Amino acid sequence: MTQVSEADHSPVKSFHPRAREALKNDQLRGNFRNAMDGLMGKRTKAFAGWDLEALRQLGAGVRQRSLARLPDLLLQLESRLTDNGIQVHWAEDGDEACRIIRDICVERDAKRVIKGKSMVSEEMELNHYLEEHGIEALESDLGEYIVQMAGETPSHIIMPAIHKNTEEISELLHNKTGTERSHDVNYLTASARQQLREKFMQADVGISGVNFAVAETGTLCLVENEGNGRMTTTVPPCHIAVTGIEKVVATLDEMAPLLALLTRSATGQHLTTYFNMISRPRQPDELDGPEAVHLVLVDNGRSGIYQDDELIDTLRCIRCGACMNHCPVYTRVGGHAYGTTYPGPIGSILMPHLLGLDETRHLPTASSLCGACGEVCPVKIPIPDLLVRLRRESVDGDKLHASGVQGHGSKRSRGEALIWHGWQWLHERPGLYRFAMAMATRLRVLQPSRAGAWSRSRTTPKLASKTLHQRVGERARTTEATSRPVSGGEL
Amino acid sequence: MKSRERILKRLHERRGAALPMPELDFSVLTEGRNWSNAEKLDRFQETIESVHGEVHRAPADQWLDTLVAILKARNARNLLTPRRHSLGKTIRESGRSDLPTLLSYDQPIEAWQPALFNDVDAAITSTRGAIAETGSLILWPGPDEPRLMSLAPPIHIALLEADCIFATFPEALTAQGWGSAMPTNALLVSGPSKTADIEQTLAYGVHGPKELIVIVVGASAA
Ligand code: SF4
Numbered sequence: 001m002t003q004v005s006e007a008d009h010s011p012v013k014s015f016h017p018r019a020r021e022a023l024k025n026d027q028l029r030g031n032f033r034n035a036m037d038g039l040m041g042k043r044t045k046a047f048a049g050w051d052l053e054a055l056r057q058l059g060a061g062v063r064q065r066s067l068a069r070l071p072d073l074l075l076q077l078e079s080r081l082t083d084n085g086i087q088v089h090w091a092e093d094g095d096e097a098c099r100i101i102r103d104i105c106v107e108r109d110a111k112r113v114i115k116g117k118s119m120v121s122e123e124m125e126l127n128h129y130l131e132e133h134g135i136e137a138l139e140s141d142l143g144e145y146i147v148q149m150a151g152e153t154p155s156h157i158i159m160p161a162i163h164k165n166t167e168e169i170s171e172l173l174h175n176k177t178g179t180e181r182s183h184d185v186n187y188l189t190a191s192a193r194q195q196l197r198e199k200f201m202q203a204d205v206g207i208s209g210v211n212f213a214v215a216e217t218g219t220l221c222l223v224e225n226e227g228n229g230r231m232t233t234t235v236p237p238c239h240i241a242v243t244g245i246e247k248v249v250a251t252l253d254e255m256a257p258l259l260a261l262l263t264r265s266a267t268g269q270h271l272t273t274y275f276n277m278i279s280r281p282r283q284p285d286e287l288d289g290p291e292a293v294h295l296v297l298v299d300n301g302r303s304g305i306y307q308d309d310e311l312i313d314t315l316r317c318i319r320c321g322a323c324m325n326h327c328p329v330y331t332r333v334g335g336h337a338y339g340t341t342y343p344g345p346i347g348s349i350l351m352p353h354l355l356g357l358d359e360t361r362h363l364p365t366a367s368s369l370c371g372a373c374g375e376v377c378p379v380k381i382p383i384p385d386l387l388v389r390l391r392r393e394s395v396d397g398d399k400l401h402a403s404g405v406q407g408h409g410s411k412r413s414r415g416e417a418l419i420w421h422g423w424q425w426l427h428e429r430p431g432l433y434r435f436a437m438a439m440a441t442r443l444r445v446l447q448p449s450r451a452g453a454w455s456r457s458r459t460t461p462k463l464a465s466k467t468l469h470q471r472v473g474e475r476a477r478t479t480e481a482t483s484r485p486v487s488g489g490e491l
Numbered sequence: 492m493k494s495r496e497r498i499l500k501r502l503h504e505r506r507g508a509a510l511p512m513p514e515l516d517f518s519v520l521t522e523g524r525n526w527s528n529a530e531k532l533d534r535f536q537e538t539i540e541s542v543h544g545e546v547h548r549a550p551a552d553q554w555l556d557t558l559v560a561i562l563k564a565r566n567a568r569n570l571l572t573p574r575r576h577s578l579g580k581t582i583r584e585s586g587r588s589d590l591p592t593l594l595s596y597d598q599p600i601e602a603w604q605p606a607l608f609n610d611v612d613a614a615i616t617s618t619r620g621a622i623a624e625t626g627s628l629i630l631w632p633g634p635d636e637p638r639l640m641s642l643a644p645p646i647h648i649a650l651l652e653a654d655c656i657f658a659t660f661p662e663a664l665t666a667q668g669w670g671s672a673m674p675t676n677a678l679l680v681s682g683p684s685k686t687a688d689i690e691q692t693l694a695y696g697v698h699g700p701k702e703l704i705v706i707v708v709g710a711s712a713a
Contacts, residue, residue: 035691054519061513068510071502090495142697143688159688166690189686189694196698197608217673227642227684227699234638234676235600245498252670256661257520270538271625271660274699275679283675287637288600299494303501309508 011339042268060380063316080218094124110204116232118209140228155335206232210243239290261378265320323373345373356407364390531623538626542682548710571614613646620655647700653710
């Protein structure tokens, strides 16, 4: 993965070669198949006994209401957090967010940063940026810790190291940290605990993501199993939380259904081990917790998505990963093939806005449109519809609505456009159309046996010996002859 | 114009149609969960045990015996105990000789971090109740029971009043009026710290406690 991205300037564009490589890798396919099957099963079990449709409806409604009031809720959140003693920062894009965080670190003379899991910080490439500025940034989520040590990126938004097996992890930890080679997961985990405890004690700043930001109370909510999130937000003297501007919800009551949906959809848990709600820095009479807490609100393209009546649904996402777990494409090619921060269906509808459609042109088509993602999405994002919309945008294929996504039309080819125009022209002329079709069936022996990209992994469809019109005509004649009543169903 | 103003301006001046504000029906979260106290306790126990939590039921005057037995079984050398909470007082004033050394979190973390991280075997905290449906404890850490008390030691023992179990999280939010009184840190804890990041194999105690033990006080033993 690292090799590919180093060798290739636009990793997203080389989706196809990477996907082909991944498909040949039996180990990788096995890992993903097992993991995804497990997650799908657990999710189903976790929702047993629930009126899931009603719950999803509620989740979608909560997110829609949050978006409808987004600027007001952000202002309310800001004022509540400020009253609570948490400093709020706004960043137009990832670079600005990185700068804000660096400035906080510099001001505190902080050299060592410990991180809890945060997809937004992956989106910003924060670790890289901080390292460049002489600040060590260490991931503390076990999966992220492993992935960082290997110089890779996460392959799943919930389980970052899912592409690796115990053997590889044992070898990696042995080489990098000197632990014994072992297949005992308990031993490996205990070693990491020990190493990371040291790092927590030394860290000057803890950086975390946010799952929900509650405007009413000024509360940052974090969902996790390991406890590294609690460590990150409690042990270092300064905590910086980073989040996309869309993560705000109005009240604790509105947050509750999202929480119920998030953990069950993600890992099939009724609730994760820890649900951590932070509303203030350490108070004078308290004995632990950070003395300073910051929240960085990151836009990075989100306010652009916000403008579009259809694409705005993308912003409902609560990052549960269920759409990946259920995606037949993701399960087969794995997360790295996508070459993006967010892989799978959510990545395919979100990344085009963050990177532009020219960069991500292959993502909206990396889907069979089977609809599984849309069916499981806890906040009812119509992912397949959005994929189709982005496909249209990528070829400027909608005459009624002008394309607006950055990089639209980048996939438009003159040849293809010409063929469709010809096809349209022909359809407008019934006589000519029938003649052309009759000719095509007659000359079908001349049909080439391969049809470009289409037949690379499929058999080439063959032209029939008779057109549909001819067959229907014949059928009508025979039924008349035998004077059977014609029923619509038979046609 | 600063980033804040630019972002807010774009959001305020949104093009396109008015955004929907659907009515919300929250009943799906609470419907059909009119459990009795006994049912709530059973469900809480079943759910937290399914994720490796351990539950002991003790009559109100016998929980100290339960605690001592738990600590003995694990050879705990010491127990981090709250100073002001009545549970801490009960332990400290019991005068029992079969308790391990009692420790206090009575100085800022900076003053004793390595000792807390490496030398404390177990900690006991109170809870503000529990949630039956998800098998979760409600913890509001504070000056007497700081945040790391339930996180740093390998064993976390939590005392739960049997009649303080709510059916669902929304019920607890309403009953305890969270919306108007959020503390610095509020927690739901559902089991010991765990990870499945190494090939989907569960391992406990990755960062926090390896063991979470709940003593339900005021419940007749099951
Ligand atoms: S799009 Fe839906 S299913 Fe996918 S991660 Fe977001 S909320 Fe989950």
